Amino acid sequence: MPKSSTKEGLRRAAEAPQLPSNPWRFILFCLKPFRWLLLLMLVLETGQAAGSILVPYAIKALMDAVASQPVPVGDWLETFKQPLLLLAGLNLAEIVFSRSSGAVLIIMGPRLRQGTARSLFAYLQNHAPRYFGNHFAGALAHRISETAMSVNHTTWSIICDFWPIAVTFSVSVTLLLDVHQGLGLFVAAWVLMYVLISYWLATRCQPYAQDFAATRSMVNGKIVDAVTNIINAKLFARLQHERAYLDSFLDTELKSARRTFWYMERVRWFQFTAAAILKIGTIGYALQLWQAGEISVGAFAMSTGLAILVIGDARNLSRRFLEFFEYVGNVANGVDTIIQSHEIIDVPDAKPLQIKQGRIEFKDVCFSYEPGRQVFERLNVLIEPGQRVGLVGFSGSGKSTFVNLILRNFEPQAGQILVDGQDILLTTQDSLHAQISLIPQDPSLFHRSLKENIGYGKLDADDAQIGFAAKLAHAEEFIAAMPEGYESLVGERGVKLSGGQRQRIAIARVMLKDAPILILDEATSSLDSVTEKTIQENLDRVMGRKTVIAIAHRLSTIAHLDRVLVFDQGRIVEDGSHQELLDKQSFYYRLWTMQAGGFLPDEVV
Structure with missing residues (x-):
């Protein structure tokens, strides 16, 4: 048996993309073609976050100017020109940087998802039939889509959520340290404790969220199964039974949801309590400093504004951590499912x-x-x-x-x-x-037109060749009777056709392929005896x-x-x-x- 090893210990087909089996390395692999765009987004997000958090600093300058001149002398615009220009510039910068980052995201996001899905599909194609026999096709397709989407969400969480929050916290603490060391250290300590506790709470909540997601997925599967077999339920007069059967799973989902939501409610208690501590503590401390003459009116206003902005960014940090873990978990599940050793590969010099x-x-x-x-x-x-x-x-x-x-x-x-x-x-x-051509007992067709399904045997075949193959397979009569003829769609796996019709299309496809x-x-086996005899004669001739x-x-x-x-x-x-x-x-x-x-x-x- 041919062997091919990698440093990760996986056997891989040579034509398959060399995807890492570690979720973080996989994410970095997907991001590698976009590294310069990602760097640009980091710069733009830094500018946007800094522009937003520096607005209280501009207000401080404005308030200090007002305090120094309670009654404007001469041209008031000239008096407040500097702080007003700073305020306008910061707001303009926030708009330009944020929308520029949004434009880069629009350019890169769909391409990143497309590239991830393409790589996973290319890797999946090289698995052996045994692998596909052990996995549901729909589950694999969902896994590719979910993994590609989660790579995007993981990236945006880091760049558009965590990085701007880090910039906000850093700039806020720096500004407050510049105003008064004690005030800055108080906010820095609050930020550190808030981030650590939010992370810890998110990790504690993760099992609840994963259990809830798994339960939802299971219930969804039960609903799909019930809907798929609804004709059987009607024929056996089991509609009430199906409702009762589904209710038991819905009850399980309800219990899981309650556990998750009650835990999330405890997290919100922490968030609101911590926010109140920061607001009251910052304002109270700043008032004492102002009363003692250690900070100006503008510094007091800036401290209050920064506290409110920090709280706004921090309040949903636990939720963002939880979503982030969910995205990384989805990527890990996709990688574990798809990026496995290929059972059958070509030798290097095949x-x-x-x-x-x-x-x-x-x-x-x-x-x-x-x-x-x-x-x-x-x-x-x-x-x-x-x-x-x-x-x-x-x-x-x-x-x-x-x-x-x-x-x-x-x-x-x-x-x-x-x-x-x-x-x-x-x-x-x-x-x-x-x-080698194979005509299976139960052929599977693509959800494409009859023409495309027959032409799959020879992609460059013209209409005449396709028609001749259909004639040999005794399929032209039922194709002609269909409203759109050869352009008729056959449904998923050919479900719109009878078993005999599917088999005739499969025979036509193989006749067109003409392999040795x-x-x-x-x-x-799915044909009536008269049709079988006609096709058998044509097969003998084509053989x-x-x-x-x-x-x-x-x-x-x-x-x-x-x-x-x-x-x-x-x-x-x-x-x-x-x-x-x-x-x-x-x-x-x-x-x-x-x-x-x-x-x-x-x-x-």
Whole structure:
């Protein structure tokens, strides 16, 4: 099995972005292309915060000018020119800096989210089928979107919330220290204690908030499940039962919400009490200093104004800390879910697979899905070029595993799988998949038009080629009957089409692809017998000299093939043509006579 290691210990596909598995490093990775814009935002946010918090300083200068001249002499504008210009300049600076920062955010924000989502999706694409089998597709899509959004929110929290608050606190303490050391130290001590306690309270509240978020997510899932199955509820007359079932989960959400909100209420008690201490303490202390002649009237006014501004910024600090932890938690969850080792990767010097004949060979292949669950042990099979081979056997006998190994959805623990003499583990996965066509039993379509779904087999196909493929798949009649014809949307996973229609579109898509190796997994099982016969004839014509492997549960569909491989418990117990195997009157003969309605049972009966 090819290996590729990184300093984080993850195996990664070469074409996948090298995303860090640590949430903070991941955030820095996403921010790296925007470092100069981020630096500009920091400068602008510094200017905006400083402009806002320096307004009381301008008012101090104005108040001191008023105090020095209770009755203006001469041109009063000239008397108050300096403080008025300072006040106007600070307000203008606050507007310019804040709106400039907003403009940079608009330029960078969508691009940052786009880049994060693109990187996560590119990494996700390289996971093996086993990974997708263990995760809900909707949950993965939600995780990408949530992680990308949370990277943005985490960044904006630091730059637009915490950094301006730090500037506000620093400038306020500096101004007050300049006025009176004791006043400045009092506010500095308050700020330090407030920040530390707010952080501690936020960390204590985080489990409540996470539990509430998880409960909301769970309840939302229950609602989605109930809505999805509402027809079943009606058919079984279980509407009341569903309401009662949902009520139990809603009660759980209610209890979780109360716990969270009561804790948040205690946090607000702290915030309002701390704010009152700062306001009363600052004003009372400043009054004493003014009465003692240690500060001016302007300094008293500035102290009061700074206290109010500091309180305004500090009041929601606990909430901001809590939101910040939530965003970082979302990023961590997304990173943990998506940025895992890739199970199947190309070796560093992998070559494109070159197929000229289509010869497939298994040489001493050993495979198990997990330790102690052996499927194949030293399996040897040779399929000659252009040979059409059917695979039969009971469920779990190894037919699907055989095909999955050829498709490299899994990799053997030992042995080789050769295509035209080339070990597929040493070739690129893209080149392998480009030259193998698969028609699954339950095909999945994109929520796109019929034309796009058929054309997926050959992206540069013209309308005539798409139409011809649809004709071969016996799909043109139902496509023509649809209101928008080939432009009709098929719905999520093709839900707007019947099972037979989906299968015909999948067959048309594969016919258009025209790969040298064709794999059929009960490809016509959803079709009526007349349509199946027509399509089977077209498939036989299209097969030509392709190497064909067909999994069959209905043995009549593979009776005309060149060869039949009979699987039983991971071994090929019989190999020959349909008639040869019947003449032996052995395992295959028993399968043939055991069929009910043309289909094999799941096990020996």
